[in-house]
Amino acid sequence: MKAAVIVFPGSNCDHDMYHTLKHVLKVQTKFLWHKETALGDVDAVFLPGGFSFGDYLRTGAIARFSPILEEVIRFAKKGGLVFGVCNGFQVLCEAGLLPGVLRRNRQLDFICREVSIKAENAQTRFTSACHPGQVLKMPVAHGEGSYYAEANDLQRIEDNGQVVFRYVTANGRVDEAANINGSLNNIAGICNAQGNILGMMPHPERASEPLLGSADGRVIFTSILASFRIVV
């Protein structure tokens, strides 16, 4: 598998993503500046966290019109694997590759701490190495991560199993206390209907080595690799 990490002005988790892919998982990885107009020979595209374009107008709204995004959209629509974390999730929603939008957190505060999320759907290309319902610990760091979708979109993604991750208590219960930011149905991550695009607010790339306090995020990357028949 060859990976590309897209870099926007204001991305700040691009090196974390690169490090996890290249040094932890030994994946051939390159950075791609947002002004590039070709993805080149890659199998998977990663949109990192950060504050692309200073979050001006709306989070992800301006990054969505970067030249490279046209290529990412084309790649995604052909079934290419695309993974957006945090700001990357916001960009995917703004680009219309995933339904819904990330609103300002319910309590207005920037939330920066470890959370528990549950792999609600363990049959995706991003979660196949998880047990169904497996609870993963990893950090979040966002001010605008409250997931919202119109009622019919929400119903559709629930019915299709597109809700991949939910915020839960440490023992895996979905409840209001675990809902850190006011997301509808405790949603922390969703995929598209075809299952090749995932967006999530928590940061698995910051929790893929024991040294960092949790290696739970690694299972998402090993699932991605397994979907390319690579065993690590």
Next chain:
Amino acid sequence: MASYHAKVFIKLKQGILDPQGKAVENALSSLGFSGMSNVRVGKLIELQVQDADVVAAERSVKNACDKLLANPNIESYNFELSLSDEMK
């Protein structure tokens, strides 16, 4: 061609939680402003647009709103167009 001044108002749709508006409302209340409620915080975007006539300018601004300035999932918009000062 004529030059128009557009004021685009972007609001959160009814029923969408506005924590920012809520915080401002609480601050107003703490300051002693009584009788103020339902605070909603939106955006005002001003821009100049060159177009053949007002119909074309309206179409351009609407297109900009639909594509970039507002997110239809959670926001609604309306706008006002007027001839730019230097054209009057």
